[in-house]
Amino acid sequence: MKRLLLILCLFSAAITYGQNAPGRWSAEKANAWYAKEPFLVGSNYAPANAINELEMFQADSFDPATIDKELAMAERIGMNTMRVFLHDLLWKDSAGFTKRLDQFLSLCAKHKIRPMLVLFDSCWDPFPKLGKQHEPVPGIHNSGWLQSPGAAALTDESQYPRLETYVKGVVGAFKNDKRILAWDVWNEPDNTNDNSYGKNNKKLEPANKVALVTKLLPRVFQWARSAGATQPLTSGVWIYRTPADWQNPAKWSPMEKIQFENSDIITFHQYSNPTELEKVIPALESFGRPVICTEYMARGVNSKFQTHLPIAKKAKVGMINWGFVAGKTQTFLPWDSWQKPYVNGREPAIWFHEVFKQDGTPVDPAEVAAIKQATGK
Template sequence: MAVSAGDTAVSSGQAETGRWSAERANAWYAKEPFLVGANYVPANAINELEMFQADSFDPKTIDKELALAEGIGMNTMRVFLHDLLWQDSTGFTKRLDQFLSICDKHKIRPMLVLFDSCWDPFPKLGKQHAPTPGIHNSGWVQSPGANALKDKSQYPRLEAYVKGVVGAFKTDKRILAWDMWNEPDNTNDNSYGQNHLKTELPKDEKKAIAASLLPQVFQWARAAGATQPLTSGVWVYRTPDDWQNSAKWTPMEKVQLENSDIITFHQYSKPNDLEKVIPALETFGRPVICTEYMARGVDSKFQTHLPIAKKAKVGMINWGFVAGKTQTFLPWDSWQKPYVNGREPAIWFHEVFKQDGTPVDPAEVAAIKQATGK
């Protein structure tokens, strides 16, 4: 079925979930500036657990790095949380509040991500392992992990986490939005999946479980009283015609597009593709934000993409900010071809700044400042 402008293909049960109307979403977005930011984890954290656990939470580093972001005009960050952190709900809530205060100091309103299906399927609390030399995102962990995902007896714990963290900050104006689940049907084929470590759940099983659970996550967040918009971003490359034909959507894409208050997407591709996909996603009649882009090796760059997005007022959040323990300056295929013995790629894949605070490319920082009016 073709989707016309403003038609969001809402199913009959949608009204009960409290999804924002397109009018409410657009009124909210009209008050926002052109949103520019990065997916953020401090350089000294390998993943979201190390970022927020009591023993490794580092406000001084976060303050220093977000000052860099403020200095180039960034006004948002996309920040990943984790369900296991809720085992210390009081401490985690305090640390998240402290993080939000640091963001507010630097005029940054983050989008907080509740769940994530990327990288290591077996997260564990406690001291995180050191980065594996030469490999991109060698220590990032999924939330929920594979064991929790396939064990329905753990779903009440996941529900308590979502309702607890959203409920604690449901009216907090320091938060831009809530991202329910990052790439929920990503099976990590080239890292933990079929082409490498082979520790992932079977592909069809993982996709089916996540597609069944994601609508509940939206409901939990709404039941907790979130006053900020909710979203989950589509991430697989599709033609504009595909986005306008719901018969071509996967079950996961259908859940994402029919439950999100605002439309979010990922775009690791050339500028011509961005120019085409923006009008297609705008036909849903809702605000559109790109929550992942900028991989130099696949021609997704600040200089080309920010002007296109600004013209359409499509928010842009790139992957990576300060190079560090995630090692995402290395390309995705470093899982197959590790950069060992200190070898670096000729072209850094992600990141805006090196660990010493100098730009990877001063021309990129100039492009960001031009886009943000800094």
Template sequence: MKRLSFLVLLFISTLSLAQQTGGPARWSAAKANAWYAREPFLVGANYAPANAINELEMFQAETFDPATIDKELAMAESIGMNTMRVFLHDLLWQDPAGFTKRLDQFLTICAKHKIRPMLVLFDSCWDPNPKLGKQREPTPGIHNSGWVQSPGADALTDVSQYPRLEAYVKGVVGAFKKDKRILAWDVWNEPDNTNDNSYGQNHTLKTEVPKPRKIAIVTSLLPHVFEWARAAGATQPLTSGIWVYRTPEEWQNPAKWTPMEKVQMENSDIITFHQYSNPETLEKTIPAMLSFGRPVICTEYMARGVASKFQTHLPIAKKAKVGMINWGFVAGKTQTFIPWDSWQKPYVNGREPAVWFHEVFKQDGTPYDPEEITAIKANTGK
């Protein structure tokens, strides 16, 4: 185990030496702010169609469903949403031509509905063992029971697969590097999330890469993912969102940041963060994020059970022009209307939570809460 970790770090060090050649740099704050000045108040959702359990099912040829995507994005347009955060996957690049074609088709549907998505390249959350082909059915009563990491544990800990990961990043970014239909690239979602309560150390599954090892590997690899995307010629901004809550005072003191947070903050063109907490916390967090002098977008929020809501959060963010992208849109196979702790306490026998955790619309297209729709429209000008 120690030898494998050493080899991973040795490979990354070698990679670093090979890449210290003055490639494209992080955007200046002036360039980032000039870009953002042209954008509206950004409001959207983390999106997968209701009939996809994960990003593989969304984009694989056998299950890609333009009709459902078109219908659901029309609903988003009707309430004034103008962006979506959408997860891709490295395994999809095993069919570069097919995947590129489907992603282009997806972007065309987005443009039809005046939506410019933020595309996520890698993701450390949930199942560490992704596989192409037919995806499993949802486990009844459990939040995100079929979402998969990218790269999976095998690829993350196998240095021989890193060139494949680089080819994926450079391939997909290169194919759409000048595409104005894309808002931005989120290069790695929650990179140091070790899924402690689902696949990690606090759960019976324990299929996750051990916590310190995973964090060390991704911390070393993440700067190169930024480099790969820049080398591919991305004209859209790059980011990787911070997700663990810190006080405003801690954000003002980089000595308090983890090595991962330093990588994220020092390489991101625009600052993105997650905020599943009450409005008072959001009001304190926004000034801290804005103090770095760059555009700010909250790429995950809205969990009703922890007082993160449209009615309270959108007005606060709009005042500061901080974009807001909630988790979930139409309830479906991801089952994210069920709370996180369902991994310990599943909602069995068809039982639903008294208050939905995420999602905006029910399967039949009616809103979960009409007052939320009113709030979204009021803040988007719809």
């Protein structure tokens, strides 16, 4: 009887492991798409003078000249993609936002960069507001980054049609645009910000946030698909799991199950040492789909260009680090700056993120050399 139960459990796991949500690309289609792509290398990008997604794309603060200058820096070291966050509130000015996003994509194309665009994000400030954004809080990592949707919209189902209109509108406007690499429909959907806003004041985050996003995420995938996206869709897993756990659906959280079963391509975050990267790549590749790391490179936790890029290139796993030019996001400061702010001009002994300082000089010339070597530049 025990043997029969074991066989049934393994059979059930195998079915779950291979399950596809409606409209999901087949593995064959995803791999055919990826075979035409180069080794993808880039950064999570916001211009140095933007504290968050709204400041990057709102009419009063959109700055094509700065974006052009910084993307030229990326092109010079061989980067060919960027991961760029959008925001649902921007759709209030749908015509203006569409025009500015088109202009941004033209600047990307000028510099031979095809971005991955992020529709929603569960990280940082849960109270986004349009208009002039506040100045950076001294000494704190990502002190002005915004969740999308914010807590008010997430907990109010009457606002979901507005979110649907945003997804279908922005994806529909660019559904056939070859300048876009892919759509990341939701960044770290089950992140409750326990080390930042949430820990300082738990009432800022809805108590049932994860349950709400778990229910909404499959709908977001379907909204994007119904809008006719010809680019692949994804939502990346980010919580640490052992390779054995990734290959065992019984170990997945409900959110991870949704992410794996709806994503055309597999994306993940890896802020850890190179040995762990070498372990996780084969585990995720066993899904039989393209694999891209959409966040890595935190010097303080031994996640570095020199160690990680050669490993990824060998496996053709795309690599997108956090941060490009130091600026208003202040992500050169470590995560724990939320508990211990770097005030009075104090800087960390080791910069956490970023490739370049604000004056355009590399944080570490050896890192730029490693990027150039990986990209063939």
